[in-house]
Amino acid sequence: MNDAYASTPTLKPARELANLPPRFPGESAEYRRARNDLLAEEIELRRQIERVAVQRRALPPGGIVPEDYRFDGEAGPLTLSQMFGAHDTLVTYNWMFGPQRGRPCPMCTVLLSAWDGEMPDILQRVAFAVIGRSPLDKLLAFKQERGWKHLRIYSSAGNTFNRDYAAEDPTGDDNPAVNVFTRRGGVVRHFWAEEMGPSTADPGQDPRGAPDLMPLWTILDMTPGGRGTDWYPKLAY
Incomplete structure (x- = not known):
């Protein structure tokens, strides 16, 4: 047994907990x-x-980050280790808005829009960085257009971070990626990455991580129509 489960308490059977009486007007047995x-x-x-x-x-401890990547940020250049600020944990999201794109990925955009509203709370616990390969001015122009207030945007145009941690081809398409890094005693290590993708997708389903990071899909999963089979978010309606 994994040591992580060693102290798991004995739980009541879920079926016992779920034995509820009728609750809502007009519901049948x-x-x-x-x-x-x-x-x-x-x-x-x-x-x-x-x-x-x-x-x-x-x-267990992940790999030591091979270099202290340098980024362009809204307040000027900074390194990966500086992104941590006062925290010992840094979450990064690779934004699919590379230099070959005129407009960013709609799926990334709807996700980042949701996270922007949550960011003041998230930043109480961890540092968070949104990283794209386009020049910073291009990234910030869209941030302003979208009305994002709290996301911290950085350009990785001058380094290999996106290639190293999102498997992006510098001359090809972008890849989305969530990565978590830790800093202990001045040493920055990779802790975890979302690694589900097309190769791990089940038949008939879009590739996605679990739990799903997008509030949009969580809401739709509660409805009779679900996610649908041919609908995706757009940048504008």
Whole structure:
């Protein structure tokens, strides 16, 4: 057994917790039975998410970052280690807005728009950087257009960070990537990266990480129509 699970307490069966009486106006006995069956699965899903989070936190030390990458930021040049500020953890997102793109990826944009609203809370716990390969002026112009207030935007146009940690081809398309870094005793290490993609996708599903980082999809997953099969966000409607 993984040491991360050694102290897991004995939990009540999810089916026992999900044995609820009728709750809402007009619901049938058939609906309540099906809803309680679903609730039991939702409880198990929550528990699985927590087990995965415990296992993630228990990862051994990752690789030492090969160089202190230098970026262009809104307040001037800075290095990866300086992005941490007062924190010991840094989360980075590779924004698909490379120099070959006239406009950024719509999927990245809807995700970043959601995170912008959460950023004041996120920054209480960790540092967070949004990194794109385009020149900084181009990235910031879109930030202003979109009305983002809290995202910290950086250009990696002069380094290999995106290639090293997002497998991007400098002459080809961008790749999205979430990476987490730690700083201990002045040493910066890679802690975790979202590594799900097309090669790990199940048949009939878009490649995505788990848990899904996009609030949009979380909301749609609660609806009868779900995510749909041919709808994607746009930059404007």
